[in-house]
Amino acid sequence: MMKSSLSTICLLLTVLMMGCTATSYLAEDEKYYSGATVVYKKKKHLENAGEVTTEVNRLLLPEPNSKLLGSRPRVWFYEIAGDVKKDKGFKHWLKTKLGRKPVLLEDLDAERVRNQIESTLRNNGFFGASVDYDIKKRSNSGRVIYNAQISSPFHYDTIINQVSDSILKQNIITTDEESILGVGKRYDLDKLKTERARIEKSLKDRGFYHFDDQYLLFRADSTIGDKQIKMLLTLKETTPDNARQVYKISEVNMYADYAFKSQEKSKGDTTQVKNLNYIHSTDEFRPEIIADQVTIRPGNIYRKEDELITLNRLIQLDVFKYVNVDYEEIGDNELRSNIYMSSYKKKSIRLELQA
Secondary structure (H helix, E strand, O other): HHHHHHHOOOHHHHHHHHHOOOOHHHHOOEEEEEEEEEEEOHHHHHHHOOOHHHHOOOOOOOOOOOEOEOOOOOHHHHHHOOOOOOOOOOHHHHHHHHOOOOOOHHHHHHHHHHHHHHHHHHHHOOOOOOEEEEEEEEEOEEEEEEEEEEOOEEEEEEEEEEEOOOHHHHHHOOOOOOOOOOOOOOOHHHHHHHHHHHHHHHHHOOOOOOHHHHHHHEEEEEEOOEEEEEEEEEEEOOOOOOHHHOEEEEEEEOOOOOOOOOEEEOOOOOEEEEEEEEEEEOOOOOHHHHOOOOOOOOOOOHHHHHHHHHHHHHHHHEEEEEEEEEEEEEOOOOOEEEEEEEEEOOHHHHHHOOO
């Protein structure tokens, strides 16, 4: 009896779903968008470049309405819900939870997607790539076929450091083993951006407080032939002098009860602990415990890594709602580090126990 009832329910649901095509809600000149496909001419050139096709497929937007047994049940629920004037109730639930707005062929900007696919392929070393598209229409729907013409991608023949500042150049060379670029690898614009960010981080860990990756420029010479690139790393002429200089920490202040909303610094007592200034208006925490979490120290060069470690350790104490670190220039290539902390009032008593 139980099996018979389940079979009946399944049959009724199937019949219902098959009837939920939602095509009756289409205007005379409207069609549902049923998706897109990218067809690569000479697909063999994509060998060892599977991540490129994955990146391209992410561009195939919008996503079409899901289908079940040839119907679009979520569109059907969306349409039968009608106009919903309240943000609660059964009709609102039906339209927003079970239903989904119909995605129409007219919603697609195929030319924009075509341009994005073409740019993505070129940014991944397929410099001569070109893309066109065809729209295949049926009675109630339509899909798009993007045709990508590609040839073999460009690879790095040589990578040369031509940074004009000798000190910066030598500091960059010392981190070459960490580079994500390499001779023989395929050209990839995103990896060039990542490499610039890596170099910035490594220089900031060596005291170059004002250095920014925007001062670096990769120049690609693709004229050497045989789909090879000579890549030159250069420094922009507009790079300011302070970006070429190493900075040291001369003072570290820890504000234990900083008011972030009013941005008022503590005006209480100052306790020197481990060569750091602990400034507090209450005795909620032991200064030594806070100081133990701080790796920014007077006399050391500025290091971005010390800042990140300090932030992470203070947050992991689980007693501070907000923690921030900033710096002030107070002399020739000297920095004052200010560490601002705002505690959870109810959790503050836990700090000494956890430590």
